Amino acid sequence: MSTNKFPAESLRDRKRRQARERIIEVAFTLFIERGFDVVTVDEIAQRAEIGRTTFFRYFSDKQEVVFSAEDDFLRALNEAMRDTPTEPLRDLTQALNTSRRLLLAICTEAAHYPSQYEVYHRLVKKYPELEDRHNRKTRRYADLLETHLIDHCTPPAIAILASQVTIACYQAAWRLGTHDATAVLREANDAFDLLLGTPPHDPED
Structure with missing residues (x-):
């Protein structure tokens, strides 16, 4: 990509x-x-x-x-992780705000290449073996988020909940945004707004 x-x-x-x-x-x-x-x-x-x-x-x-963009997504995620403040993330709101930023970093990377993302989405939705790999990749991101939160002193129960909720926001965005990468980014952001009860948030911030 x-x-x-x-x-x-x-x-x-x-x-x-x-x-x-x-x-x-x-x-x-x-x-x-x-x-x-x-x-x-x-x-x-x-x-x-x-x-x-x-x-x-x-x-x-x-x-x-088909999954050739994964290195770019992991690079974007790692860069976003390095920007996480050093202070402990002890409560659920802190954990979710951090997870939101990390998820949006991945979605933003995908939105840079809309044509390739469109083909990727169509292929994953059509072929079960690709959908299975996509789902396994998504679970891997959840594990990375969980580990990152725990490394920042988030209690395990909160870290697990926050990472799983974050993946749920992504999965909702995947369904709502379909093959439009920009729409997926927007829907992921909107999902967190609904979840946290916050005013509309600009994903570019």
Whole structure:
């Protein structure tokens, strides 16, 4: 997904990034044209004008191509985590406000690439094996949120509740926003407003 975040990129690194992005672009096009289940790695490689071996330098299988943005999401989450204040987060409201900020960081990253997100959403909704992986990824984020809160002195019961509620807000946004990444960001933000009883909150803040 990320295309403008390589300020000190060498020529070799730039070529590798461009090759990876080309594979993703071609694969997503083929998945929409013909269906994820019937497209093969060989077809992706041929359309991308690379060898099969080159494909496997970047991805272990075609499922991994669908989830190629996960590194960007984790990077955005880790950056947001580093901005968490050092003071303890002991109550549920503090925990939820922190979890809200972390979730919106991920949603904002997705909203930077609306076309790719749209294809991703359509594929996940259509193919059970992709939906299963998406759900497992979502649970992983819940675990990361929980651990982060506990690391900031949140009592375990509150940390677990806050992380699970945060994922519920995301799942509501996923359903309401459907394949529009900007709408998902907005709906996730609105879900927290409803939950916390707060005035409308600008996700860009």
